[in-house]
Amino acid sequence: MSLNVGDIAPNFELPDTELKLRTLDEFKGKKIVLTFIVAASSPVCETELCTLRDSWQEIADTGAQIVAISNDGPFANKAFAEKHNFNFPLLGDYNSKTISDYDILMKDLLHIKDYNAAKRSVFIITEDGKIGYKWVSEDPLKEPNYEEIKNFLK
Template sequence: MVNVGQKAPPFTLVDTELKMRSLDEFKGKKVVLSFFVAASSPVCTKEMCTFRDEWNEISKLGAHVIGISNDGPFANKAFAEAQHLNFPVLGDYKSKTIRDYDVLMPDLLHVKGYDAAKRSVFIVDEAGTVVYKWVSDNPLLEPNYQEIMDFLKKK
């Protein structure tokens, strides 16, 4: 289990252009890791579009957003293009990083073997430490965007 105050588990995941992207790329920067349940699902679309729409403000606060789901790069690419997402969307199709952050939701919608990420947000500081954590067991619940923005303003 990853908790506030711990080092963020490293990862290398595929992006929508089939390039491998890692958390190390963002060393020295604040990162908002947003684990989402499924590309193109209604609540995930709303969440990712909210981060897209807040991108300028998040950038001004010195932070970067990374979306992570267990969808493959092709589903994520279609989703990112359709929603004009302006940040990396990474596919954790083996759910390794999702497990490393302890946000695996097994058997989504009671479908045996259909695992997904719990909707969750981690903020990682410039030193690679988790400084904010929000995890929901309810895939329909969105994060508190204002709380995230307020937290970024304080840090």
């Protein structure tokens, strides 16, 4: 089932880097920039999350919260987040359930059988819990359009 703009965003319950379970519902009432990355510490994911970190104040000024999800476990995510001082939650979807719920599962990454990851994606969830913006890339090396994201939030 493909999600589209206007659909209710699927809820999730995923561990953050401190092993605290976080849900989409806890961020309700504000816009959420929900970004799915392919793999913690990979070069393009590093660039993407560092760009979002560096844009955090501009994004926060629109009343939005950034939440990042990878299919890595909380320990790999913690090392990645600490190395780059991320100022937003990085959640681990190690069984790819949420990634599947958002219909962005990329099977056999780098042609490695059963190495599944998220397609690089950004969903902006509006205050009412609906998807207001959706960008999904079939190319794991392609970054999102950061200006487009910021303009949508304004």
